[in-house]
Amino acid sequence: MIGQSTVLAAEFPPSVEDFYLPSILPWGAHDSYWFTKITLLVWVAVALIIIFFLVSYRKPQLVPTKKQWLAESLYGFVRNNIAVEMIGARGVAFAPYLTTLFCFILLNNLFSIVPLIQISPNSHIAFPAILAVISYVMFIYVGIRHHGGFFKYMKAALIPPAPWFILPLLIPIEFFSNFMVRPFSLAVRLFANMFAGHMLLLVFTLGGFAMVSANVWFTPFSIVSWIMTIALTFLEFLVIVLQAYVFTVLTASYVQGALADEH
């Protein structure tokens, strides 16, 4: 216990280094980040989602079992409350992608508060960035296909209903906010929330150990610090669900924008 607490306390304050976990394959190698806990967690998330949905839908019952009910609720929630709500009747076609996205982000985020796992792959910018790129490419592709050509889509997306003499002012803004800010903000929002959440929990946990090892009389403060960790874990749960929801809703809203006709 003492050894552990000094080891942990030695790392206070937490830094970005704490997000780079030791290599698993090859075991314990230095500066090798090809297969770490993060990589493992992503594959676990993928496997869990696939297995969960396969098992729950293998023998669908008219009166659903608990598992089937959960799977159907997840899909139904995303289809009715995100896809159809944001995109309209055509949204049903995007429900499978949005559900996958929602489940994947939710599960990966959830790792950040599961005891003993307690780090989310999404706290590394690479994973949200790739998810954002997928959504980005998808909504542009959908837009091009819907408008029947790259230039027609660009015309619809970039040229607002405005007199011609303000257009030179507006088109750069439209381009910037539609095609540059969107993927960036999608990725950064998710990443920053998960990063900050992990950092916050680290500060309060390690801070408790740092205070104990600095002076035994600080123990009450350490205990308060650890209680704060637990409280913040619940706050994290809120952030986790909210961020998974926001990412999915925004993707749906971008698809809706790409499918929109002239207003």
Next chain:
Amino acid sequence: MTGQEPPSNPHGDDGQNPPDTGQGMTAVSYLLGGMLVWGGIGWLVDHYVGTKGIFAGIGAVVGIAGGVYLIVRRLGA
């Protein structure tokens, strides 16, 4: 819930409105985008002409104006 039909008229209900996260984000990105794009262009002009920020300032204000105009046109009634 899957068995349930998707709502046929998602926006026509008089119940609670969906949280329009998309619209809020669009508005924010227009404002920031306007400021950054035209402020940035102004900054480049400053750099080229040799002034100390007057064009960046003008650009940011013009960009904000453009952003507000876009929000009114795209998101307004």
